[in-house]
Amino acid sequence: MTTEQSKSDISRARILDAAAKTFRQKGYAATTLIEIARAADMQAGSLYYHFGSKDELLEEVLDIGMRRVHEAVEESQEHLPPGSSHRDRIRAAVEAHLTTLLKLDDYTSANIRIFGQIPEDVRRRHIRLRDAYAELWRRILAKAQKSRALRSDIDLGLVRMLLMGALNWSVEWYQPGRTSIQTMADHMCLMLFSGIGIDKPARSSEDETVA
Amino acid sequence: MTTEQSKSDISRARILDAAAKTFRQKGYAATTLIEIARAADMQAGSLYYHFGSKDELLEEVLDIGMRRVHEAVEESQEHLPPGSSHRDRIRAAVEAHLTTLLKLDDYTSANIRIFGQIPEDVRRRHIRLRDAYAELWRRILAKAQKSRALRSDIDLGLVRMLLMGALNWSVEWYQPGRTSIQTMADHMCLMLFSGIGIDKPARSSEDETVA
DNA sequence: ATATGTTTCGAACGCATGTTAGATTTTAGA
DNA sequence: TCTAAAATCTAACATGCGTTCGAAACATAT
Incomplete structure (x- = not known):
């Protein structure tokens, strides 16, 4: 117990890293404990010293992944320069979400990719963290709408779903180098705001009902 | 060979239906042939008379699912009233995609949900259909941009990805009854067009119509 | 009704997986 | 250095899976 990190903690972390990486790549059911163990330089049986x-x-992989995006987005809101517009706030949140998802975090990307294939009871226990993260976004968007930065005649819940979809789906196609995360955040906010935004349109929305 | 549908064809279809449904629900690796067989009123071994x-x-489930969306979107473009705006065209495509994905088509939703967990060689053989479908959307969007219905300073490839993400993700959260597919299509086009649309600097209504 | 081809069954095989538990090695303090 | 605890290994287990194959049930035409 001399070091802060006991050997057990180190191994535990190594196993979790290996599990997150493999889960993300192959999915949950297709991932074998032998693969995880090999990626963590261990034998399969040894995993049971650390996990039941x-x-x-x-x-644990799912929880860590969800906590990381949550914290990243939360921090992005706290570290904003004072007087930032709601568009800036949302842009920062989008960028934080994307960065966590696409940059060196197998936990969050594993969470997003395999959530639809996990056993029922695991889902039930994990769903609280998901809901908490959804609530964070709900607050961000609602505040923007209340401040008249977003139109009031739209279904914010639906918009949130479409937004999360656009962001989360990137884990299926994103390749580093082709598009920067900043560019993605810019496009996302351009679509979201100049569309829903109340700022520029006088009343040009009449042509939307063209026949 | 008296009837149009031989008994073999009927069983085959029943098996495919069962497979699509189960794949969509549980994922690929977690789905067992016993489950599929039971859902098709058969024994597991009998499946091998129809499939290798x-x-x-x-x-085959993947291919059928992809062909169905492709055809649905293609038809939506052909059955448009003459003189439809590009916004109408895209709205129709969005609605066709969503309808196929969310309404009684386990094949397409299975495809979308499990594509990330399938074996390497299956993916390689299926990827052509995916690319063809992507090309269809690419054409639709490019035509809109060329007709100045969409801004010219945006990355259409990126927008297409974000759009497909927003649409495809709906398979993870959509519950019939809460939101209508029409509402989703409306919101999607509102986000997309009034955001990317050119109508904000140069306000006009003629750029919405097809040349 | 019989015979021929079609479709399904049922039991078995081989294999890989998650899991367990005792033996073995490694670690850290006296 | 010695020792007890911590950490890992090794080998085995039970189970469930995809798959095979010969027998049984079914359908159809003569």
Whole structure:
């Protein structure tokens, strides 16, 4: 116990890293404990010294992934320069979400990719963190709408879903080098704001009902 | 051979339906042939009279799903009233995509959900259909941009990805009854067009119509 | 009704997986 | 250095999976 990190903690972290990486690549059911163990320089049986079961390992990977995006987006809001517009706020949140998802975080990307294939009871226990993260976005968007930075005649819940979809889906196609995360955040906000934004349109929205 | 549909064809279709449904619900690796067989009122071994392997079954489900969206979107473009604006065209495409994905088509939703977890060689053989579908959207968007219905200073490829993400992600959260597909299509086009649309600097209504 | 081809069954095989537990090695303090 | 605890290994287990194959049930035409 001389070092802050006991050997157990180090191994634990190595296992979690390996699990997140493999889960993300192959999915949950297709990932074998032998693969995880190999990626962590261990034997499969040794994993059970640190985790009670494959599901328990999965659960921790999911939780860590969700906590990381949550914290990243939360921090992005706290570190904004004073007087930032709501567009700036949302842009920062979008960029934080994308950065966590696409840059060196297998936990969050694993979470996003495999959430639809996990066992029922694991999902039930994990869903609270998901809801909390959704609530964070709900607050951000609602505040923007209340400040008249967003139109009032739209379904914010639906917009949030479409937005999260556009962001989360990037984990399926994004390749570093082709498009920068900043560019993605810019386009996302351009689509979102200049569309929903109340700022520029006088009343040019009449042509929307063209036949 | 008296009836149009031989008994074999009927069983085959029943198996494919069962497979698509189960793949969509549980994912590929987690789905067992026993489950598929039970959902098709058969024994697991009997599946092999119709399909050579689990992978072959998967492959056909994927192909059918992709062909269905492709055809749906293609038809939506052909059945447009003459003189439709590009916004109308894209709205129709969005609605066709969503309808196929969310309404009674387990094949397309299975395709979208499990594409990230399928074996390498299956993916390689299926990828052509995916590319063809992407090309269809690329054409639709490019034509809109060329007709000055969309801004020229944006990355259409990126926008297409964000758009497909917003649409495809709906398979993860959509519940019939809460939001209508029409509402989703409306919101999507509102975000897309009034954002990317050229109508804000140079206000006009003629740039919305097809040349 | 019989015979021929079609479709399904049922039981078995081989294999890989998650899991367990005792033996073995490594670590850290006296 | 010695020792007890911590950490890992090794080998085995039970189970469930995809798959195979010969037998049984079914359908159809003569």
